[in-house]
Amino acid sequence: MDVGNRTPLYEAHLAQGAKMADFSGWEMPIHYGSQIEEHHQVRRDAGMFDVSHMCVVDLLGAKSRDFLRYLLANDVAKIDDQPGKALYSCMLNKRGGVIDDLIIYHMSSVWYRLVVNAGTREKDIAWLARHAASFGIEVEVRTDLAMIAVQGPSARDKVHRVLGARADAAAVLERFYATESGPLFIARTGYTGEDGYEIMLPEDEAEDYWYALREAGVSPCGLGARDTLRLEAGMNLYGQDMSEETSPLTSGLGWTIAWQPEDRRFVGREALEAEREAGPLQHLVGLVLEDKGVLRAHQKVIVDGLGEGETTSGSFAPTLGKAIALARIPVGEATHCSVEIRNKRLRARIVKPPFVRNGKSVID
Amino acid sequence: MSNVPDELKYTRSHEWVRREADGTITVGITEHAQELLGDMVFVELPEGGRALTAEEDCAVVESVKAASDIYAPVDGEVTEVNSALEESPEIVNQDPYGDGWLFRMRPADEAELDGLLDAAGYNAVVAEEA
Numbered sequence: 001m002d003v004g005n006r007t008p009l010y011e012a013h014l015a016q017g018a019k020m021a022d023f024s025g026w027e028m029p030i031h032y033g034s035q036i037e038e039h040h041q042v043r044r045d046a047g048m049f050d051v052s053h054m055c056v057v058d059l060l061g062a063k064s065r066d067f068l069r070y071l072l073a074n075d076v077a078k079i080d081d082q083p084g085k086a087l088y089s090c091m092l093n094k095r096g097g098v099i100d101d102l103i104i105y106h107m108s109s110v111w112y113r114l115v116v117n118a119g120t121r122e123k124d125i126a127w128l129a130r131h132a133a134s135f136g137i138e139v140e141v142r143t144d145l146a147m148i149a150v151q152g153p154s155a156r157d158k159v160h161r162v163l164g165a166r167a168d169a170a171a172v173l174e175r176f177y178a179t180e181s182g183p184l185f186i187a188r189t190g191y192t193g194e195d196g197y198e199i200m201l202p203e204d205e206a207e208d209y210w211y212a213l214r215e216a217g218v219s220p221c222g223l224g225a226r227d228t229l230r231l232e233a234g235m236n237l238y239g240q241d242m243s244e245e246t247s248p249l250t251s252g253l254g255w256t257i258a259w260q261p262e263d264r265r266f267v268g269r270e271a272l273e274a275e276r277e278a279g280p281l282q283h284l285v286g287l288v289l290e291d292k293g294v295l296r297a298h299q300k301v302i303v304d305g306l307g308e309g310e311t312t313s314g315s316f317a318p319t320l321g322k323a324i325a326l327a328r329i330p331v332g333e334a335t336h337c338s339v340e341i342r343n344k345r346l347r348a349r350i351v352k353p354p355f356v357r358n359g360k361s362v363i364d
Numbered sequence: 365m366s367n368v369p370d371e372l373k374y375t376r377s378h379e380w381v382r383r384e385a386d387g388t389i390t391v392g393i394t395e396h397a398q399e400l401l402g403d404m405v406f407v408e409l410p411e412g413g414r415a416l417t418a419e420e421d422c423a424v425v426e427s428v429k430a431a432s433d434i435y436a437p438v439d440g441e442v443t444e445v446n447s448a449l450e451e452s453p454e455i456v457n458q459d460p461y462g463d464g465w466l467f468r469m470r471p472a473d474e475a476e477l478d479g480l481l482d483a484a485g486y487n488a489v490v491a492e493e494a
Contacts, residue, residue, distance in 0.1 A: 035429070036403040036428060224429065296431065
């Protein structure tokens, strides 16, 4: 068997008893004992995730802004004049399919930082490089950086304690902003529905910070908990809830498309306009199982009078004590549906994600 | 190395079997199996009285991670199920050989039990899979 890629925190994970598994070619911690305990730790206090497998890309050059306005379905013009501000966007192909979803940080007029998924790293870099040449943009893949996400209601306080004097720059950050502090890049963003930071740092400092955070009472959490947290937060996972075969309109991401100004000809715009014009046939919704059982990805969904669809992500939701899912179903008015599990039809309620925000259920 | 009690019988599919004084058997999943699956969140048990054939899938344990079928170790009839697991599936993690048992059955032929693995045999299966 091939040995997967390892992050600078690999040894720390083993030392802390992590159960490791392959994740898009990376050997990553799934949990350190109990996935559910780690989930609750983030909702109630503070947990940290090694997300160094995610790919940080710096775009450098005077035309970086023009380049991104062409390449992304969301419009970086929204974050002009707001240094440090983050924007979430899809990067589309010509057919309007999602190549990847990513976060862009606007650091200066000549520097935007992107964070893309581990599983799409190679094709993303190739796509960026292919279009960058004509804009004279330098695409720098920051393999020298590790990334630690610290999330939860007390995450920021605990990070500030560890950062000492470097905490000042972080403490004044508003949500969805990033700043540099010495060699650290600190962003008040995340993938859990909780407050907290995503911290990028030189790889040779990652382990010291990891243990210092542990010392400050931040629990190590695996990617298992990260998945149930993001699902409760109603956040899509690339490759599961959307792909190159689905558009943002059928993936619950219509809000990330910047239609205005109309003369911004971003990649995929024509296909999206045609789809909007015709009216999308499907949409992504949330499901809460009312019968007993567990929702999983790829279960058949039957909506009376409307037709069939499929769950795209599903799990037991530890915060709710119920099974939840994201599902792509036919567009139309419906409050309930059936989900086929092991040849039985179980009843589920259709809701608008998210399911949980800041530790609390938001579905009732 | 996880705990594999000597007094129990085992299957290759990670169930354990205990012979009870009244002639029934109790079935559960091994400590190794619950460790592999992780936190249990749902257990679906067979109906009482259901007739089972050896290796028939008759129950499901679901962890946060995945659903896993449970197979009947021998032919027989279900006499009792552990209904406490409906509300508290985590008992399977906490006490796999005790309160975390899944169901009881009356074997059609007790001699069939001799065909199951002993602790050493099961340890070999686990070592093979590692």
